[in-house]
Amino acid sequence: GQQVMQIPxxxxxxxxxxxxxxxxxxxTLSNIQWYKQRPGGHxxxxxxxxxxxxxxxxxxxxxxxxxxxxxxxxxxxxxxxxDVGTYFCAGSSGGYQKVTFGTGTKxxxxx
Amino acid sequence: DTxxxxxxRHKITKRGQNVTFRCDPISEHNRLYWYRQTLGQGPEFxxxxxxxxxxxxxxxxxxxxxxxxxKGSFSTLEIQRTEQGDSAMYLCASSLTSGxxxxxxxxxxxxRLTVL
Numbered sequence: 546g547q548q549v550m551q552i553p554x555x556x557x558x559x560x561x562x563x564x565x566x567x568x569x570x571x572x573t574l575s576n577i578q579w580y581k582q583r584p585g586g587h588x589x590x591x592x593x594x595x596x597x598x599x600x601x602x603x604x605x606x607x608x609x610x611x612x613x614x615x616x617x618x619x620x621x622x623x624x625x626x627x628d629v630g631t632y633f634c635a636g637s638s639g640g641y642q643k644v645t646f647g648t649g650t651k652x653x654x655x656x
Numbered sequence: 657d658t659x660x661x662x663x664x665r666h667k668i669t670k671r672g673q674n675v676t677f678r679c680d681p682i683s684e685h686n687r688l689y690w691y692r693q694t695l696g697q698g699p700e701f702x703x704x705x706x707x708x709x710x711x712x713x714x715x716x717x718x719x720x721x722x723x724x725x726x727k728g729s730f731s732t733l734e735i736q737r738t739e740q741g742d743s744a745m746y747l748c749a750s751s752l753t754s755g756x757x758x759x760x761x762x763x764x765x766x767x768r769l770t771v772l
Binding site: 546549578586587588589590593633635643644645646647648649 | 689691696697698699700701704712715747749760761762763764765766
């Protein structure tokens with residue numbers, strides 16, 4: 546079955562430093578979504594990428610979808626304490642039904 | 657509040673008992689998903705509905721699990737003869753799909769199940 550892995554599993558950064566998490570799928574994806582889950586909370590949708598090589602920006606967040614549509618990345622510039630949480634990628638292939646979530650990257654920002 | 661709601665928020669039960677959870681999606685959303693999440697892991701897909709039809713069910717789901725969405729609105733997830741390994745957060749999400757293009761999923765707060 547489809548597997549979606551993320552690295553790193555954990556990341557501690559000093560406030561103001563940049564952060565990147567990488568997502569890799571065992572199969573080619575139709576699209577990929579990114580979610581953020583705060584401690585004790587539920588996943589909250591951030592963005593969806595559909596096209597090969599697509600890059601989208603949301604303020605300090607930059608999302609990228611690989612050319613082969615098997616990998617993606619999320620980069621946060623100048624982290625803030627409000628960025629703390631676990632970031633999940635979630636992909637689907639061969640249609641838009643089942644969504645497979647990645648293993649997640651837990652971000653801790655040290656003030 | 658027009659978000660996804662789940663009840664109960666917490667459930668403690670003894671091994672062997674049956675439990676049922678309810679999810680009320682955002683009213684106009686036609687898709688409803690159930691996930692299970694354990695500590696330190698990502699949400700694991702269980703099943704999903706398009707309106708009242710259950711279109712896919714994870715192979716990881718044993719026969720003890722059943723889900724319904726009888727009128728295409730709220731959904732229930734039942735676990736029969738609970739086991740300690742069923743202890744987890746059960747998340748419900750809904751989305752509005754149009755033209756086959758899947759849109760974002762809105763998650764509920766989850767039901768935390770503890771099986772003693």
